[in-house]
Amino acid sequence: xxxVEQSLFLSVREGDSSVINCTYTDSSSTYLxxxxxxxxxGLQLLTYIFSNMDMKQDQRLTVLLNKKDKHLSLRxxxxxxxxxxIYFCADESNSGYSTLTFGxxxxxxxxx
Amino acid sequence: KAGVTQTPRYLIKTRxxxxxxxxxxxxxHRSVSWYxxxxxxxxxxxxxxxxxxxxxxxxxxxxxxxRQFSNSRSEMNVSTLELGDSALYxxxxxxxxxxxNVLTFGAGSRLTVL
Numbered sequence: 001x002x003x004v005e006q007s008l009f010l011s012v013r014e015g016d017s018s019v020i021n022c023t024y025t026d027s028s029s030t031y032l033x034x035x036x037x038x039x040x041x042g043l044q045l046l047t048y049i050f051s052n053m054d055m056k057q058d059q060r061l062t063v064l065l066n067k068k069d070k071h072l073s074l075r076x077x078x079x080x081x082x083x084x085x086i087y088f089c090a091d092e093s094n095s096g097y098s099t100l101t102f103g104x105x106x107x108x109x110x111x112x
Numbered sequence: 113k114a115g116v117t118q119t120p121r122y123l124i125k126t127r128x129x130x131x132x133x134x135x136x137x138x139x140x141h142r143s144v145s146w147y148x149x150x151x152x153x154x155x156x157x158x159x160x161x162x163x164x165x166x167x168x169x170x171x172x173x174x175x176x177x178x179r180q181f182s183n184s185r186s187e188m189n190v191s192t193l194e195l196g197d198s199a200l201y202x203x204x205x206x207x208x209x210x211x212x213n214v215l216t217f218g219a220g221s222r223l224t225v226l
Contacts, residue, residue, distance in 0.1 A: 031211070033213075035217075042202055045216065048214070050212075098168075099157050
C-alpha cells in the first residue's frame with residue numbers, strides 16, 4: 001500500500017539550516033505537502049509542491065522534489081527556536097477526495 | 113475568517129461508552145475530513161464528506177461513523193469505546209475548485225478512554 005516515511009528526529013542550532021527528508025511510494029500524487037504541528041495544536045499547512053516541479057521556494061522554506069527517487073525534502077533557512085515542532089510530509093492518496101497519507105512526522109528541536 | 117472549530121477540545125470516557133465529536137468547517141468549505149492521530153500509528157484517515165455524502169472511508173471498524181449536515185458541519189461518533197480509541201481526532205476542511213487538496217485543520221479533540 002501507500003507509504004510515506006520520514007526520519008523521526010532532527011536537532012539543529014539556532015541560525016543553522018534544517019533539512020527534513022521524506023520518501024513516498026505513491027507516484028500518482030499530483031501534489032505533495034508539508035505540514036507543521038506545534039504542541040497542543042492541529043496541523044498547519046506550510047507549503048505544497050506540484051509534482052511537475054523540482055523546487056519551490058517560499059521565504060525561508062525550500063522544497064525539493066526528486067520524482068524519480070520519490071524523495072521530498074523541506075529546507076528551513078535560518079532556523080529559529082520557534083520552528084521547533086513536528087513536521088509532516090504528506091502525499092495524496094490514490095483514493096482522492098481530499099485524502100492525504102501522512103508520514104509519522106519529524107520532530108525538529110532547535111537549540112539556542 | 114474563522115478557522116476550523118472542533119468541540120469538545122478534551123474529553124474523558126470509559127470503555128463501552130460512546131462519544132460524539134463536532135467540527136465546524138471554514139465558511140464556504142464543503143469538504144470535511146477526519147483523521148485519528150496516535151503516537152503509535154500517526155495520522156490515519158477516517159472518512160471524508162462532501163455535500164452530506166461520505167465519499168471516502170479509511171480502514172476503521174464500523175464503530176466509527178460520521179455524518180455531515182446541510183451547513184457542512186460534521187460530526188463523528190465512536191460507539192463501544194475501547195482503550196485503543198484514545199487519540200487526538202482532527203477535522204479538516206477543504207475548499208472545492210482548487211487544484212491542491214489544501215486541508216485546514218482544527219485544533220483537535222483529545223479523547224481519553226479509561
